[in-house]
Amino acid sequence: MQQDISIRDDRAAPSETPNFIAPSLRRRMACWLYEGMLLFGVVFLAGYLFGTLSQTRNALDNRHFLQAFMLVVLGIYFVWFWSKGSGQTLAMKTWHIRVLDAQGHPLTQTRALLRYTVSWMWWLPPLAVLYPFDLPPLEVLVLMAGWIMVWALLSRFHPKKQFWHDAWAGTQLVHQAPAPKRIR
Incomplete structure (x- = not known):
């Protein structure tokens, strides 16, 4: 009987960070739009809860408190999903995208809270520019959509094709291969 003896080299190889594949911009933006549709339900329920608890009768009453409440609710939603379990929101699971740190x-x-805070770069710059002007809603929509396209396209200039808010937060979006289907 011949015994297979393998010799293991205990010298540690230099540690390298795995080379993850960034999802295509098209897939990331499709996930972004789908996330917006799913968030409609979250925002609706949170708004209903806020209105009920605060006994708000007019939509303009308590507007700033409602905005702050929504900021917190969305923060809880994203931080919870990104930091627990798979690092994916429901939309990210559908599009096979996962968020990880830079390593x-x-x-x-x-780190998830930092990413949530920095990801407001999708909205804050155009809102800050538009705030002093009293523009019609259509112009606001066009300017917001233009900024979103510019921000998304800027990811083409990142070395790893990541969004810049991910680079600033020390995170990355990676392709998450679907689990193999079991054959019964």
Whole structure:
């Protein structure tokens, strides 16, 4: 009987971060739009809860408190999904996209909160520019859509094709291969 003896080299190889594949911009934006549709339900329920608890009768009453409440609710939604379990929201699971830190590890709650805060770059610059002007809603919509397209296209200039808010937060979006289907 011949015994297979393998010799293991215990010298550690230099540690390298895994080379993850960034999803295409088209897939990331499709996920972004789908996330917006799913968030409609979250925002609706949170708004209903806020209106009921605060006994708000007019939509303009308590507007700033409602906005702050929504900011917190959305923060809880994203931080929870990004930092717990798979690092995916419901839309990200559908589009097979996962968020990891720069080293390829799952996000901590602190890193997820940082990503949520920095991801407001999708909205804050155009809102800050538009705030002093009293523009009609159609013009606001066109300017917001233009900024979103510019922000998304700027990811083409990132070395790893990531959104810049991900680079600033130390995170990355990666392709998450679907689990193999079981054959019964």
